[in-house]
Amino acid sequence: xxxxxxxxxxxxxxxxxxxxxxxxxxxxxxxxxxxxxxxxxxxxxxxxxxxxxxxxxxxxxxxxxxxxxxxxxxxxxxxxxxxxxxxxxxxxxxxxxxxxxxxxxxxxxxxxxxxxxxxxxxxxxxxxxxxxxxxxxxxxxxxxxxxxxxxxxxxxxxxxxxxxxxxxxxxxxxxxxxxxxxxxxxxxxxxxxxxxxxxxxxxxxxxxxxxxxxxxxxxxxxxxxxxxxxxxxxxxxxxxxxxxxxxxxxxxxxxxxxxxxxxxxxxxxxxxxxxxxxxxxxxxxxxxxxxxxxxxxxxxxxxxxxxxxxxxxxxxxxxxxxxxxxxxxxxxxxxxxxxxxxxxxxxxxxxxxxxxxxxxxxx
Amino acid sequence: xxxxxxxxxxxxxxxxxxxxxxxxxxxxxxxxxxxxxxxxxxxxxxxxxxxxxxxxxxxxxxxxxxxxxxxxxxxxxxxxxxxxxxxxxxxxxxxxxxxxxxxxxxxxxxxxxxxxxxxxxxxxxxxxxxxxxxxxxxxxxxxxxxxxxxxxxxxxxxxxxxxxxxxxxxxxxxxxxxxxxxxxxxxxxxxxxxxxxxxxxxxxxxxxxxxxxxxxxxxxxxxxxxxxxxxxxxxxxxxxxxxxxxxxxxxxxxxxxxxxxxxxxxxxxxxxxxxxxxxxxxxxxxxxxxxxxxxxxxxxxxxxxxxxxxxxxxxxxxxxxxxxxxxxxxxxxxxxxxxxxxxxxxxxxxxxxxxxxxxxxxx
Numbered sequence: 001x002x003x004x005x006x007x008x009x010x011x012x013x014x015x016x017x018x019x020x021x022x023x024x025x026x027x028x029x030x031x032x033x034x035x036x037x038x039x040x041x042x043x044x045x046x047x048x049x050x051x052x053x054x055x056x057x058x059x060x061x062x063x064x065x066x067x068x069x070x071x072x073x074x075x076x077x078x079x080x081x082x083x084x085x086x087x088x089x090x091x092x093x094x095x096x097x098x099x100x101x102x103x104x105x106x107x108x109x110x111x112x113x114x115x116x117x118x119x120x121x122x123x124x125x126x127x128x129x130x131x132x133x134x135x136x137x138x139x140x141x142x143x144x145x146x147x148x149x150x151x152x153x154x155x156x157x158x159x160x161x162x163x164x165x166x167x168x169x170x171x172x173x174x175x176x177x178x179x180x181x182x183x184x185x186x187x188x189x190x191x192x193x194x195x196x197x198x199x200x201x202x203x204x205x206x207x208x209x210x211x212x213x214x215x216x217x218x219x220x221x222x223x224x225x226x227x228x229x230x231x232x233x234x235x236x237x238x239x240x241x242x243x244x245x246x247x248x249x250x251x252x253x254x255x256x257x258x259x260x261x262x263x264x265x266x267x268x269x270x271x272x273x274x275x276x277x278x279x280x281x282x283x284x285x286x287x288x289x290x291x292x293x294x295x296x297x298x299x300x301x302x303x304x305x306x307x308x309x310x311x312x313x314x315x316x317x318x319x320x321x322x323x324x325x326x327x328x329x330x331x332x333x334x335x336x337x338x339x340x341x342x343x344x345x346x347x348x349x350x351x352x353x354x355x356x357x358x359x360x361x362x363x
Numbered sequence: 364x365x366x367x368x369x370x371x372x373x374x375x376x377x378x379x380x381x382x383x384x385x386x387x388x389x390x391x392x393x394x395x396x397x398x399x400x401x402x403x404x405x406x407x408x409x410x411x412x413x414x415x416x417x418x419x420x421x422x423x424x425x426x427x428x429x430x431x432x433x434x435x436x437x438x439x440x441x442x443x444x445x446x447x448x449x450x451x452x453x454x455x456x457x458x459x460x461x462x463x464x465x466x467x468x469x470x471x472x473x474x475x476x477x478x479x480x481x482x483x484x485x486x487x488x489x490x491x492x493x494x495x496x497x498x499x500x501x502x503x504x505x506x507x508x509x510x511x512x513x514x515x516x517x518x519x520x521x522x523x524x525x526x527x528x529x530x531x532x533x534x535x536x537x538x539x540x541x542x543x544x545x546x547x548x549x550x551x552x553x554x555x556x557x558x559x560x561x562x563x564x565x566x567x568x569x570x571x572x573x574x575x576x577x578x579x580x581x582x583x584x585x586x587x588x589x590x591x592x593x594x595x596x597x598x599x600x601x602x603x604x605x606x607x608x609x610x611x612x613x614x615x616x617x618x619x620x621x622x623x624x625x626x627x628x629x630x631x632x633x634x635x636x637x638x639x640x641x642x643x644x645x646x647x648x649x650x651x652x653x654x655x656x657x658x659x660x661x662x663x664x665x666x667x668x669x670x671x672x673x674x675x676x677x678x679x680x681x682x683x684x685x686x687x688x689x690x691x692x693x694x695x696x697x698x699x700x701x702x703x704x705x706x707x708x709x710x711x712x713x714x715x716x717x718x719x720x721x722x723x724x725x726x
Binding site: 001002003004034037038039041064065066067068083084085086087088089090091093102105106108109112127128130131132134136143151163164167209225236238239241243245248250251252253263265267270271276277301302303304307320341342345346349350354355356360 | 364365366367368369400401402404421427428429430447448449450451453454468469471472475491492493494495496497498499523524525526530532579599601602604606610611612613615616626628630633634639640662664665667668670698704706707708712713715718719721
């Protein structure tokens with residue numbers, strides 16, 4: 001019998017590519033840009049962007065920070081790399097060196113751009129149409145001269161509620177965006193991320209910015225997920241023990257055995273990105289060929305381990321299982337996000353970030 | 364006026380050292396080991412362990428995984444490095460190469476050790492006294508022969524409720540540990556992590572394992588924190604805007620302005636470790652010399668940004684602030700943990716893990 005201790009994250013690049021193609025088709029004639037900010041939601045921006053560039057013909061990439069853009073440049077040839085947080089004193093050198101395209105979010109950032117222009121680069125103007133986050137306010141647009149406007153390649157905005165198909169904000173923001181467009185007769189436009197592409201055709205515009213759905217998240221949760229899952233996480237089962245009635249489990253003794261229980265200690269904890277809010281709530285899976293058994297997390301999630309109730313799982317499955325599945329088609333990012341009281345985006349962003357997870361990139 | 368976009372995490376090694384000394388004193392004659400698992404709770408295990416070794420005389424380090432031990436070996440001379448998750452097929456080479464000391468958690472791990480012994484290394488026997496996580500069960504100890512026992516240097520256990528000074532589990536576990544000790548007349552013993560050192564002297568035993576409190580966390584929350592804070596996080600203010608009555612903020616429009624508001628968009632989000640559960644709840648600080656202003660997060664926390672209500676903050680403070688403080692003495696790890704519905708341990712573990720944060724190590 002082997003013993004393992006280190007958790008494993010598998011990233012399936014083929015499925016990311018397949019999701020990219022699916023979304024590109026849905027978005028019709030729009031340019032399909034890939035959003036690889038936050039290290040491609042924790043999966044590895046260098047690997048993901050290079051793969052989409054080489055195999056998917058993707059030549060437009062969005063990141064949040066200049067430093068993120070610099071890291072992916074090597075793998076994506078002369079692709080356009082857009083930097084959402086914009087250009088600033090702490091990253092302007094990168095824009096020159098790596099030929100990055102800033103998104104201009106404010107009048108101040110536009111002034112900054114004018115003082116720090118990069119040759120042959122045309123920035124993107126970001127106009128806020130209702131999210132009230134980053135972006136020119138609609139009224140600010142009127143202050144732009146014709147010369148100002150000619151600086152920009154694209155005008156973009158971002159939707160607040162596009163994961164709810166019938167939310168009033170969608171049409172409200174589209175209407176506002178169409179008003180803004182009137183000021184820019186010679187420009188291209190981008191409005192939707194990967195939730196907006198599932199709305200009606202008016203939302204696709206000239207370029208869609210595909211992030212969450214690329215990575216298998218259901219960004220249209222009002223219907224079945226059409227995306228392939230791209231992450232699988234498994235963690236070693238280190239120990240299996242019995243609990244007697246009255247015994248407590250974990251920190252602060254939040255679980256008490258009211259009947260004899262069998263428990264498995266699994267080498268995965270909040271240090272590895274397993275939300276502590278999954279204490280006494282989350283689930284992992286024990287697999288034996290085609291038969292899969294769900295097991296509930298009991299007691300508090302600790303930094304390095306979770307404890308799972310495996311009382312109901314057949315002995316031969318337990319004794320042959322080296323790993324418990326943390327994320328899989330049986331328990332998806334969306335499932336875990338819901339159980340943790342958050343969204344799959346936050347789960348995904350966190351799960352790949354501990355350097356002690358063995359990351360396996362499958363092509 | 365400068366513009367910045369990249370968040371900054373400052374790690375104060377001097378204060379970690381000072382906390383180490385404070386805890387070492389409290390623990391009296393016990394050996395003070397430093398726990399640097401999970402990359403020193405996200406702060407950088409290589410830097411922290413090297414600093415404590417060179418400046419604090421610390422020569423005992425605990426990590427969770429073999430790979431974590433391998434990474435710190437270079438900086439800590441011939442120190443003892445203990446691996447809590449134990450020795451396994453996927454890390455046994457590291458034990459030989461880096462002279463690591465396995466913690467033996469189960470009968471199976473002990474068998475594995477016997478088949479894979481490393482010369483001159485004496486493992487630690489972990490006995491579970493009530494946490495019901497990893498460790499030999501007390502009844503398993505009786506199965507050990509005298510020859511078996513002589514393999515081990517230390518016998519350790521771990522407390523479940525040591526952050527609650529009067530919790531019945533503390534004495535229960537101590538009693539059980541003292542029972543176990545009778546089987547090991549020639550060994551050394553370790554029971555407490557950095558919460559246990561604040562309990563009475565019986566808990567310190569021969570070695571304490573100092574983790575959370577080293578990093579400024581209050582592990583004895585029934586009294587004022589005696590630790591110095593060791594992390595400060597600040598994030599750039601990218602934009603300041605006004606909200607009209609009736610305008611919504613952020614994804615899913617969860618905040619609506621019921622009066623005119625002024626908002627600041629700060630370059631920090633859940634991708635950077637700011638819990639999404641702080642949506643409409645969390646706080647950041649705007650500082651102007653000695654005057655500090657608290658501002659509430661409004662709307663949903665997004666991946667790269669939070670939006671803060673700064674209506675009440677004087678214009679001159681806002682116009683002179685390049686950064687908002689995310690973590691500081693005004694808003695500590697413990698404060699953020701409480702507001703996020705979790706504990707400071709989880710906040711800390713997460714906050715240092717995004718590669719886009721600029722990590723500044725202060726010696």
